[in-house]
Amino acid sequence: MFLFDKLLRKKSNVVKGVDYISNLPDPILHLILSRLHSTKEVVRTRVLSTRWRYLWTSIPSLEIDISHGPKPLSALQKNQFKEFVYWVLANRTLDLDCFTLDCGDHCDMSTIVWWIHVAVMRKVKQLDLTFCARDTGEAFVLPRCLVDCNSLEVLKLDMFMCYLSLESFTGSKTLKRLCERLTVLCPKLVYLEYGGHMANHFLFEVKSLKKAVIELEEMEQKNEFDDYFGVTICELFFQVFHVEYLSINYFFVQSISFKCECFNCPKKGFPESLPSLKTLEITIDGYLLDVLLRILKCSPNLDFLHLIIYKDSSPDQYEAFVGELVEVETTRILTHHLKKVEFLEFNGERETLAIAQFLFEHGNALEEIVFGWSNKDRYCKKSRKAMNEVSKFYKASSVVKVITLLKDQ
Structure with missing residues (x-):
């Protein structure tokens, strides 16, 4: 002001x-x-x-956020807000680089879709929409113009109390738990973040994609999809093989491992090479080291590896993990690009400290190791002792930082 x-x-x-x-x-x-x-x-x-x-x-950019106004809004104020958005978009004279809109639950779906159409007509490059359905479980039908938009580079949809529907597309079904086919045709898209439930088949025409973040949710009834689920996961992996930055969560890696075991790792679907990959962020546990190693072996230009190790209650996992780590070839591949390690749900376990010690001793490029505690009482009682022990470990990297913190519950 x-x-x-x-x-x-x-x-x-x-x-x-x-x-x-x-x-x-x-x-x-x-x-x-x-x-x-x-x-x-x-x-x-x-x-x-x-x-x-x-x-x-x-x-070049418009940002309209209804939450910045008075609360609660009267019916007149809600109408004034909608008229203001209409008026701003209608009076644009040049194309839009970015359009950010947060309208809460004050606008119906048809109004939001109309605003999307106008933004597409203005050749929007980045579209960031936040809205909430008036009726719980209401479907938001993704407009065809948005998926086929040639100018769109970044799309962010934050939807509350509703789900995404592709019913306007031939051969597609509603994305409530699963959709049959997910097609994205955006030749200029550079950033893709895919979260939630899986589709059965993918077609991504996104050759310009530079960064992909995949945060899948574990399905409650995965058994009915076991015959092809792993293949579908690898199909998605193959669609983003050319990115420079890749972040994949635990369930995605777990599903790749499932596919490798059940289908003997056929080449189709799993990329033989990730030629452009420079940064990899990946979450694994003791049983998923083989998937990580396979990705590393086919990433010749990798510069930065952020490894997140998810704690499992089974000591056997850690024994298996350490057993694979000590192999000479595994040590060389893993530590060559390893820059950051994060231990999730750490509570002072000896097995985790043993893995950390190994990575300290062999990680010549290591820059940071984070111990994320999950239990407040244990954090208060054991964190100082654990970090004193860590301070005595030999460290191959002279610049590595050690961070210990209590993760939000």
Whole structure:
């Protein structure tokens, strides 16, 4: 508000009859407008002078958040909000780099879909929508124009009390638990984050993709899909094999391991090479080291490995893990690019400390090891003793940092 208040004091910008701020080039004025708190404040600058009247219509990004207004909203205020969004989009004169909208539960699905259509017409590059369904379990039908949008690079959908539906697509079914086919045709997309439940088949035309984050949820009734579930997981893996940054969670890696055991690792579906991969973030436990090693072996240009080790209650897992670690070839492959290690649900276990000691001793490139405690009482009682023990370990890397913290419950 401070910057906006200064702009409204028009006389302070005028020296000997010359308005120096208004005479600045458009890119600089756009930069000034970008520092304002909200799009609503940006629009208000049109009253400053004739020069500013239409300037706001050419700013590259719009951000509209209903949560910044008064609470609760009256029916009149809700209508005013919708009219404001309509008016802002209708008065755009240039294409949109980014459109961010948080409308809570104050707009129906048809209104949101209309706004998406207008944003696509403005050749939006990044679309970030947050909304909540008025009726629990309501479907949000993804508009066809959004999936086929040639300009779209980043799409973020934060939906509450509703689920995504692809019913407008030929051969597709509603994404409530599973969808039959998931097709994404965005030739300029550079970032993809896929979370929730699995589709049965994938088609991603995203050759420009640079970063992929896959956070799958474990299904409650996976048994009925056991005949092909692992193959489907690897099908998804194959679609993103060309990315530079890949983050995959525990359930995704576990499913790849399942596929390898049941289908003898046929080449189809599992990439033979990840030629562009530079950064890998992966969560494993003692039984999933083989999947990690396979990924590392086919990633010739990997620079940064962030390894998250998920604790399991079985001591046998740790024995198996350490047994594989001590193999010469495994040690060489694993520690060559290992930069960060994070131990989840750590509570001072000797087995975990043994793995940490091994990684300290062989990780020449190691930069950080994090011990994430899950039990507050044990953290208070044992963390100092455990870290004193860690401090005595030999460390192959001279720059490695040791962090111990209590994870949020």
